[in-house]
Amino acid sequence: MEGLRVLELYSGIGGMHFALKESGTPAQVVAAIDINTTANQIYKHNFPDTPVWNKTIEGITLDDFNKLSVDMIMMSPPCQPFTRLGLQGDIADPRTKSFLYILDLLPRLHKQPQFILLENVKGFESSSARERLVQTLMGCGYIFQEFMISPTTVGIPNSRLRYFLIAKISAENVSIQTKSKVFSAAPHPAQSEVPSDLSPPRPNPDQPVEKTHGGQVLFKLESLVEVQRKVSQNNDLSVRQLQDFLEPLTEENLKHYLLAPKTLLRYGLILDIVQPECRRSVCFTKGYGRYVEGTGSVLQCCRETEIESVFTGLDQLSEKDKLEQLLKLKLRYFTPREVANLMGFPPIFSFPKSISTAQQYKVLGNSLNVVVVARLLQLLLSEHFGCSDGGEELSVF
Structure with a gap:
């Protein structure tokens, strides 16, 4: 595979960029975009050769996106509109505006990216924003899979349950959904994760300490x-x-x-x-x-x-x-x-x-698990992506 031109949106401290390297994918991140100046400083420190754009996504025009001519978009949109501790404003939350802007631009790009990877919190899977995403992808001829994954799945002793979506332009250019439901890659159903945007379960306040x-x-x-x-x-x-x-x-x-x-x-x-x-x-x-x-x-x-x-x-x-x-x-x-x-x-x-x-x-708490994303990239870029039936286990996990 030739080197992919990758656009990293909501780039944070570069977790997805590190995942690209971890996955062994030949790629060049042509731009990393985020409004957090501290995160951008850390990103630039680790990837000095990558252009870091300190600007709002809505401030980037369709022409700007077309000039980048990317093969892949990786993104982790703001999670606050979907967390269970938040107001769950969903698409009515102003912080969702930039994501909706991306969905509006995607069908109008001269060259649509062949691959898309998105990460967000538990709660996104039942949101209107997710429905908009799915409708846009299907309208553009993508096949896709959705997952709920925690790092424990890849042997890391940390609970961080997250929603992931990976999408690829269909070779037949047909609007189909590869999976009809969000796929859980957790190894043991009995070990259900505590939703990562919640405090640990609190007991009955009347329960004695001992x-x-x-x-x-x-x-x-x-x-x-x-x-x-x-x-x-x-x-x-x-x-x-x-x-x-x-x-x-x-x-x-x-x-x-x-x-x-x-x-x-x-x-x-x-x-x-x-x-x-x-x-x-x-x-x-x-x-x-x-x-x-x-x-x-x-x-x-x-x-x-x-x-x-x-x-x-x-x-x-x-x-x-x-x-x-x-x-x-x-x-x-x-x-x-x-x-x-x-x-x-x-x-x-x-x-x-x-x-x-x-x-x-603070910036680590806003980031993602690099190993999980790397495994998803390997699945997305494999020849078998989109070919298996809905009940097959995921070999990368």
Whole structure:
């Protein structure tokens, strides 16, 4: 295959560009477009030879798109109109305007891109925006497949359930849909992912902190279902352990990532605590490091202390004693490099020195999993794409 000319819309920090390289696809990103100046700075730092356009997509004319003459469009439109925690404004949300603009331009391009890849949050699959997308693709003669995929599918211990669509111009130029439904590539139905735009499931507020159920002590504010789900995930040997994604930290560096005493006291009972041997972690969001609830897992560094011994009966202690107990676990945030590792970014990815830790967490939380996208690109560019029946398993996963 000759090198593809690729346009990266809503390019962020370059996750899709890295996925192109990871997939082994001969390609040139002819333009990366985003309005986030911090993300653009990071993108340019990692891909200095790629033109980065710091402008709104609506500000790019049809003539501009035609001049680019691209073979593939990769995009991750704003997710806020579709998240379950948001207002779910869908196509009425002003942030959807740029995506609708793209859908309007697509049929009018002199040369329609042969391939399209789109990523968004869970919730997009049932949106009016998705209906507009499907109608546009079918009208332009694309065949396509849709998926709900989490990185656990490719052996990465992080839950980040996302909607993906891959599309290809049909050789027969017929308007058909390859799959009649969104395909779930999750390996085990019993291990359903927590929607990544949500906080972890909250228990009944009347449930006591410590409760015995069939020999299982619920020592934190967790439902029995939540505990069982975590145990099930940690027993899935197809997923790697977190320790494979951690970086060595000196005691001095470690201090920068330890949870503050006031954070421990206020949020200790709802923290998602993991150990290096775990095969799971919850989705890291853009608020990680600044906010605690529902923004990502924290790591237990002191393995000599049993977590049950800390939390059992914790609600009966004074504030001073509570803190003393919680500090025994030596809980810390994952570093930005570790979050990047769990999102599939290669070792060569780096941040400019001017980007603060808070900014690093924020842009990572807005990004995507590189390995998942790379696998989808391999499927999209394979000779068999669009040829199998709807019930066939996906070989790339």
